[in-house]
Amino acid sequence: xxxxxxxxxxxxxEAKIAxxxxxxxxxxxxxxxxxxxxxxxxxxxxSEIVGMLPEGNWITRAPSLRRKVALLAKVQDEAGHGLYLxxxxxxxxxxxxxxxxxxxxxxxxxxxxxxxxTITWADIGAIGWLVDGAAIINQVPxxxxxxxxxxxxxxxxxxxxxxxxxxxxxxxxxxxxxxPEQKEMAQDALNRWWWPSLxxxxxxxxxxxxxxxxxxxKLKRKTNDALRQQFIDQTVPxxxxxGLSIPDPDLKWNExxxxxxxxxxxxxxxxxxxxxxGPCNKERLQTRVDxxxxxEWVRDAAMAYAEKKAxxxxxxxx
Ligand code: BYC
Numbered sequence: 001x002x003x004x005x006x007x008x009x010x011x012x013x014e015a016k017i018a019x020x021x022x023x024x025x026x027x028x029x030x031x032x033x034x035x036x037x038x039x040x041x042x043x044x045x046x047s048e049i050v051g052m053l054p055e056g057n058w059i060t061r062a063p064s065l066r067r068k069v070a071l072l073a074k075v076q077d078e079a080g081h082g083l084y085l086x087x088x089x090x091x092x093x094x095x096x097x098x099x100x101x102x103x104x105x106x107x108x109x110x111x112x113x114x115x116x117x118t119i120t121w122a123d124i125g126a127i128g129w130l131v132d133g134a135a136i137i138n139q140v141p142x143x144x145x146x147x148x149x150x151x152x153x154x155x156x157x158x159x160x161x162x163x164x165x166x167x168x169x170x171x172x173x174x175x176x177x178x179x180p181e182q183k184e185m186a187q188d189a190l191n192r193w194w195w196p197s198l199x200x201x202x203x204x205x206x207x208x209x210x211x212x213x214x215x216x217x218k219l220k221r222k223t224n225d226a227l228r229q230q231f232i233d234q235t236v237p238x239x240x241x242x243g244l245s246i247p248d249p250d251l252k253w254n255e256x257x258x259x260x261x262x263x264x265x266x267x268x269x270x271x272x273x274x275x276x277x278g279p280c281n282k283e284r285l286q287t288r289v290d291x292x293x294x295x296e297w298v299r300d301a302a303m304a305y306a307e308k309k310a311x312x313x314x315x316x317x318x
Contacts, residue, residue: 017218022148025091033217036210037147038092039108040219045085046103046110050284052078054118055127063121070167071124077160084157088149104289112270113200115278122175122182122189128168130190130197130235136161137231138201141221150219169238176242183243190239191247198262199270201228207267232260 009028016023023029052075059075062068086096102108113131118124139161142154175186202208202224214220222230232251239246250263272278 017146023146024148034092038089038094041085041089041150042099043109045082045089046108048078048082048085050110050114053284053287054114055124057118058124074164074167081157084153088153091149100292104292111200112273113196115273115280115284116196117280120185122185125168125171125175126189126193128164129172130193132161132164132168133235134197134200134231136165137227144221146218172242176244187244190244194247198228198265229259232262236260
């Protein structure tokens with residue numbers, strides 16, 4: 001392709017972004033736009049799949065049938081989100097096998113939050129309330145992201161996350177209004193999940209490598225810090241209703257800013273977790289690798305069946 005032709009395509013692409021039109025898989029797009037989307041969307045897909053593990057840990061120990069049914073449905077939803085997002089990523093010309101390989105080799109990231117353990121039942125409440133709550137705030141703006149398949153996937157995902165957030169909050173409400181031990185358990189879960197939930201939004205804007213470009217492409221519609229602030233402002237009143245305290249002595253309403261001020265985030269801890277040294281990184285990745293290896297016979301059997309069927313069709317046609 002000549003330089004002039006590329007310039008022309010770039011101009012068409014930029015004009016579409018400016019008009020808030022969706023970029024579709026068959027449209028021309030800059031290589032960097034394609035790669036950035038593969039990175040973010042696949043990390044998102046991996047997060048959904050790895051995110052099943054901390055909660056899956058409690059399915060057999062849910063305190064009632066009702067809780068078990070709701071948790072099972074939630075964890076299944078996360079699997080659905082992952083598969084949906086992998087399919088959307090594949091429209092950018094990368095195979096499912098390559099995406100899995102990137103996860104299993106540690107090349108691709110997934111959300112830092114899923115490298116923390118779920119020690120008590122209250123952690124399931126805290127994950128639904130805080131982690132899904134943070135995910136909704138992050139993902140609602142992604143419903144109007146510029147890449148069509150990602151935007152459309154987010155609409156359904158957000159509806160389901162909203163149900164997840166409520167089931168988590170309801171668990172917390174029940175515990176917070178229960179015995180003193182139950183309330184203490186809820187407070188302990190909040191203490192452990194609060195700061196990692198704030199880290200989910202990624203590094204501060206001045207440290208974020210991708211935000212500026214991703215905002216120009218309308219992949220990201222809000223910055224990491226703006227979303228984090230929105231999450232804090234929304235969640236503090238919810239904690240007040242629960243009668244639980246947010247583990248941040250610096251948390252204070254700032255009348256002038258119209259937002260809560262909050263204390264420093266431990267970014268060393270965040271980067272340690274992102275680099276693979278969090279409490280559960282090794283366990284999470286090993287579980288995924290084992291699942292892939294143990295599923296090999298299923299993939300082989302499916303492929304063998306498909307080949308046999310195709311052979312039979314050719315024979316019948318001949
Ligand atoms: N964890 O330049 P930045 C769910 C990395 S699952 C790990 O700001 P970007 C759920 C970042 O990748 C939903 N790594 O990046 C499931 C980059 O490194 P690379 C999870 C992180 O992409 C089950 C570097 O730090 N949500 O809801 O512009 C149960 C610099 O960051 C993290 C999504 O995936 C992190 N937290 O912004 C319950 C949402 N943060 O790639 C719930 C989609 C940053 O250059 N993703 N890094 O090596 C996004 O919105 C954006 O990718 C982020 C980061 C805001 C996360």
